[in-house]
Amino acid sequence: MHSIIKKMAQIIIPTPLRKFTNNESTFDTKGTTVKEAIADLANTHSGLAKHLLDEQNNIRSFIRIYVGDEDINSLQKDATAIADNTVVSIIPAIAGGSQ
Numbered sequence: 001m002h003s004i005i006k007k008m009a010q011i012i013i014p015t016p017l018r019k020f021t022n023n024e025s026t027f028d029t030k031g032t033t034v035k036e037a038i039a040d041l042a043n044t045h046s047g048l049a050k051h052l053l054d055e056q057n058n059i060r061s062f063i064r065i066y067v068g069d070e071d072i073n074s075l076q077k078d079a080t081a082i083a084d085n086t087v088v089s090i091i092p093a094i095a096g097g098s099q
Contacts, residue, residue: 009086011041016092020047029088034065035078037088052090062093 008028013021021027027044031037038059042049054060058078065072066089072080082088 007085009037009082009084009088011037012087012089014090014092017048017051017090020051021045029082032081032083033078034067034072034080034082034088035059037082038065038078038090051092064091064093065089066091 008030011027011029013025013027018025022045027041029037029040031040035058038052039057042052052060052063059065065078067075067080067082067086072078
């Protein structure tokens with residue numbers, strides 16, 4: 001009899017932020033919403049908190065987060081539910097553009 005292995009949701013860490021995660025490119029989270037998942041990540045890797053969360057512990061407005069291929073801003077924002085096996089991607093803002 002085979003047991004089913006339950007896989008947690010996984011956050012993909014962008015390259016610029018990996019210096020705060022000991023170069024880990026992914027993080028398995030127990031969070032069931034985007035907000036819980038990002039808080040779990042920030043609590044585990046405390047150096048990330050100031051880059052991802054504002055003073056009220058909300059996800060910073062310039063950080064884009066995707067659940068699968070969907071931007072959370074087109075879903076339920078940080079209340080978007082995430083299930084086991086879900087891939088959550090963090091896309092940091094890139095400075096630049098015209099003046």
